[in-house]
Amino acid sequence: MSELIFAIELAYWQQTLIKVLVAAVLIPTTALILGIVFLFKMMSWMQSRMGPQEAGPRGLLQLAADGLKFLQKEDIIPDRADRFVFKAAPVVVLASTFLTYVILPAGPDLIIENLPTGIFFAMAVSSLSVVGVLMAGWSSSNKYALMGGLRAGGQLIAYELPLILAVMGVVIQAGSLSMQDIVWAQADGSMFGFGGLGLPFVITQIVAFFIFMVAIQAELTQPPFDMPVAESEVVGGFHVEYTGFRFLFFFLGEFATAFAFAAIAATLFLGGWWVPGIDPNSALANIVGPIALFVKIMVVAFLIFWFRFTYPRFREDQLQRFAWKYLIPLALANITITGILVVVL
């Protein structure tokens, strides 16, 4: 796995430029796709309504129109806000999202940076967003924002732990922290001696998959864990004072992070870019890979948004209790059993 993109050798700066461009285009696009497909279309169908119809064919450009609208809006900063922190907060949130994309593999060679500690890096930078959220909550000089920020802080910290512990099971089984290695481990695996389908870790790590899905739901502050942004309680929480493009940053961050976490879940548990029947070493895998990954991401994202539209919201203390009393012990048990089985088998 050299730094080879379709057999063209590029200089380091050229590669960097391409990667930056890809990331800059990719991340807003992913947010748009999730927003349109799930937030607008699927949600309206689930709620037996039409959804947007006017902007573009079948209303598909509605979100782009909304984005333009946000850009035109007046940029309001509250009088008593901490101006620097207030402005920096959305950037921090979005930066953490951007950094997560660095280690997402879309094909054997399609990765921005194949870090040896890939998944560890992803977990680390994704928790950066909580810093941005706390900054936003604190600097807005708004009680609702402060409550929302603190709720987000408490919640994200409580859910980092089950998230990481759930990932540990996969890491133990794959024997590596690198995202590419985890995909390869699933591609090379076999089920009862039958290697045609590989071994997607969702089969052996179903408990971890469950914990991971619950934890990212909380990490993304989506219902049933959307207390930090609950509009009926804290009126949008930490982003209550944000308007225009600063709010757009939060919005992009939310959906791009959802996409990134769906991608991580797809990679860790569903085999990532790998498709049964296609040789992972061939150049074809670089073309089919992104498509396969995208389909898997959409499957995971469907689950995420399905929960979002179905469940009412927990209370903050109930969520903490759920995390500490059920999810974390469950994750620890999963690690223990996985570790024992890996050693024994």
Add this chain to the structure above:
Amino acid sequence: MTVTDSQKMAYVAAQAADARVNLQFETEDGMTLNMGPQHPATHGTLRIVAQLDGEQVVRCEPIPGYMHRGYEKLCEVRTYPQVTTLINRIDWLGSFANEVPFILAAEKLMDVEAPPRAQVIRTILFELSRLGNISLFLGDLGIQLGGITIGFYAFRDREFVLNQIEAATGGRFHPNFDRIGGLKDDLPKGWIAETHRAMDRMRRLCDEFEELVLGNEIFQARTRGIGVIPADIATSYGMSGANLRATGVDWDLRRDACPPGLSYDLADWKVWTHPDGDSYARTWVRLQEVRESTHIVDQLLDSIPAGPIMAKVPRIIKVPEGEAWVATENPLGEMGYYVVSKGDLVPFRVKIRSASFNNISVVPWVTRGVFVPDVITIMASLYFILGDIDR
């Protein structure tokens, strides 16, 4: 004092009132959180000032009055038929039900009785406005608790009820259809079959609600044991309607003290109570109330007698001297009018007893020590319409 001056003064006074409340709360320890007058959970302009310790409520007080329209004063300068236009706006989700007790009070004073056909149709429309009101409660509760999907389902199916009200009265929200001595008009053709269909829709909504919300573990965790109001506190605060029945008090004005002019005795139905008195119980009782209500409508639709729709009343209505108190079981609870007449074209005094006013006055008592999200749950499950508090 010119009008502009009085407006200016009212504005300054409102600011001063705000400052007073803030001062009163800020001097104590902890944080004061102002929910409203513009807050998504207050659907209206109710203001809730909560003194918090972390997320725990130390003290919480609702401050109504941002939408006070002075109906009791305005009623004193409106003729009896004109009053119904005003009082339509008290509980704006079940408007027709607002008119009925006032009209019944006027009928009682005049000793007029509506013809049986009018009574039955009046009862049907009364129940339809209950359905239109409580179905929104079912949706709103989901929205307040974060499950927005049921909100859209409720709005979707509520439309069928509103369509029926509109078809019969010409007004979706404010029918202004009830008259002293009867109704304005007869039913349109095909209305009865169409209403049966709407009732089926409502029953399906109830089933959906039961599956999607009431049976949900998260919903139960959020509502069971939250905002428990014992029966003696409920009666002491004068809580009524489903809020009272959820405390185990078997008390429904439709069954127990139905004023003449409504024909609930023609239908076979049941009053549901729940012993718990918590938010879950209130929701459950309301859900059953919707179901019973659809059954009442179904039965009454099949037993509408023939006959005139209007009794003989003079063209200019002068109500004889006297006092009358009529209360009915409105969607939100007991709504009553104490009408004092001096034999004039206009009422001398109208005391409007609205359900939400009493129901919401319990909030300071019931929210002590709960968490902020529970305040939302409690407010949503007590179910108020701001116009019903502020009048």
Add this chain to the structure above:
Amino acid sequence: MIRLSSADTPTTDAADEAVETVTDERREALLARITEVLGDAVVQSHIRPGDDLWVRVTREAWADVADASRNRLGLRFFDFLSAIDWLPSPFGRDMDAQEDLDADAAAAEPAPIVTGYAGGDTRFQLLARVFDVDEHIGVTFKADLPDEDLSAPTWTRTFLGAEWHERETWEMFGISFTGNANLAHLYLPGAFEGNPLRKDFPLLARRVKPWPGIVDVEPMPGAGDEGDSDEGGAS
């Protein structure tokens, strides 16, 4: 089915009459119990058969009435508490609907105060209603308030819900309740002057613009020749 008769004419319907006699007895019995419990506090009472019971009590016994109702008479349910200003409107007929406007009836001298059921001696009367949710019977209590001391003992010690009602009565009628520590404005802004539900409080909206306008045409901005229309336009 059409019955157009004055209130005191006995009804002709036999079934109705039977019902009314029964409920009448219940109210008589309730009145007897109230009189027994409250003793001298009961000033006057009125029963409309089959409908309702009014009891006028003394102001001093007002708090005892609440206590007796809830704890001894079984009237546990607090319905409402308010007041009536029996002063006939000093603004005459112009505060009524316009179709009622007689040309010569405008400047009438103040009519005498006439109180309603169960009588009354003063301009202001407290009005409260409690209910028995088990026996399904209610009673309306009234109490006279002398003009020079518009205050009454609070009901909040017995009926918690009375607090808001007393606050409303306080701001709308200017009647204070001794013992209610929280007599703050409920509806009106803090600095509001006057008691809107008193009959001598003018309804400003009516003053500024007559209602209902039979010819509801606003004068054109430039066409206002008369002083009256100018005033109307300024609003």
